[in-house]
Amino acid sequence: MSHIESLVDRVLEIDRELDAEEEQILRKRTLPEGISLVKRFGRTVQLPPPRPTQKTFFDVIVSRRSRRIFNPWRPVSLQQLSNILFSAAGVTVRIDGIYEKLDYPFRASPSSGGLHGIDIYVVALRVDGLEPGVYYYEYDEHRLGVIAAPCYPYTLVDCLRQSELRNAPLLIILVADLSRGLWKYGKAYYKFCLVDAGVVAENIHLAATAEDLASVIVAGFDKQRVVEVLGLNKYEIPVISIVIGHGVRA
Numbered sequence: 585m586s587h588i589e590s591l592v593d594r595v596l597e598i599d600r601e602l603d604a605e606e607e608q609i610l611r612k613r614t615l616p617e618g619i620s621l622v623k624r625f626g627r628t629v630q631l632p633p634p635r636p637t638q639k640t641f642f643d644v645i646v647s648r649r650s651r652r653i654f655n656p657w658r659p660v661s662l663q664q665l666s667n668i669l670f671s672a673a674g675v676t677v678r679i680d681g682i683y684e685k686l687d688y689p690f691r692a693s694p695s696s697g698g699l700h701g702i703d704i705y706v707v708a709l710r711v712d713g714l715e716p717g718v719y720y721y722e723y724d725e726h727r728l729g730v731i732a733a734p735c736y737p738y739t740l741v742d743c744l745r746q747s748e749l750r751n752a753p754l755l756i757i758l759v760a761d762l763s764r765g766l767w768k769y770g771k772a773y774y775k776f777c778l779v780d781a782g783v784v785a786e787n788i789h790l791a792a793t794a795e796d797l798a799s800v801i802v803a804g805f806d807k808q809r810v811v812e813v814l815g816l817n818k819y820e821i822p823v824i825s826i827v828i829g830h831g832v833r834a
């Protein structure tokens with residue numbers, strides 16, 4: 585058996601093992617005690633309300649491109665960050681009775697089971713009106729939770745494997761919190777979270793495009809180091825990142 589064949593056999597084995605736990609899902613409609621859809625931080629920074637751009641959806645789709653060369657000096661504005669985060673995960677409607685809750689939040693991105701397993705960490709190097717730092721998007725309040733020292737933005741930017749990306753003013757890291765859905769989907773939730781992260785990442789990439797910013801979705805970063813620097817628990821897995829800034833036209 586070739587190396588590639590043995591790799592695919594191993595992947596299929598893992599995939600079947602993940603899928604095998606999906607069968608109970610329809611019966612699980614109550615959010616267990618202790619499952620929270622958001623984390624809280626002592627200090628917070630309110631974001632300005634999102635403001636729509638003038639571009640059509642079609643404009644955004646045809647102008648989207650992965651761009652990796654950034655103007656290191658030109659900051660992203662707080663309004664742009666607000667629009668991007670709202671487009672990624674802001675609350676668009678609340679509906680009673682979902683998971684037996686009142687006012688259950690439905691958000692800009694779809695997610696498996698509506699459980700929103702993806703948390704958004706903002707590494708701000710140069711954002712106008714925002715102290716350089718590391719933040720967590722508290723989607724329900726449209727604000728940033730401040731993640732204190734020793735979690736420094738440059739330590740996280742250094743986790744990017746492509747050095748040319750490290751001078752971008754803004755890095756967003758998407759972290760799957762498996763505790764949100766393991767109770768419902770079993771191990772299959774790991775697979776669903778990877779899809780959830782892709783969906784959020786694309787909304788961010790398109791929202792950045794709508795803001796005339798350059799951006800690229802980046803899988804190539806040191807995830808174990810991110811776990812250490814962000815102080816994540818064993819349920820929390822960094823999946824994908826998005827690097828954003830003003831582009832430099834070639």
Ligand SMILES: Cc1cc2nc3c(=O)[nH]c(=O)nc-3n(C[C@H](O)[C@H](O)[C@H](O)COP(=O)(O)O)c2cc1C
Nearest residue numbers: 648649650651652746782800801802803804805824
């Ligand atoms: C899941 C995923 C991971 C990616 N990881 C990287 C990456 O680590 N580094 C990078 O430069 N581009 C990365 N990209 C961007 C792709 O290279 C890019 O989408 C591809 O070259 C096609 O170019 P386009 O996006 O401009 O159409 C990634 C894209 C996706 C969807």
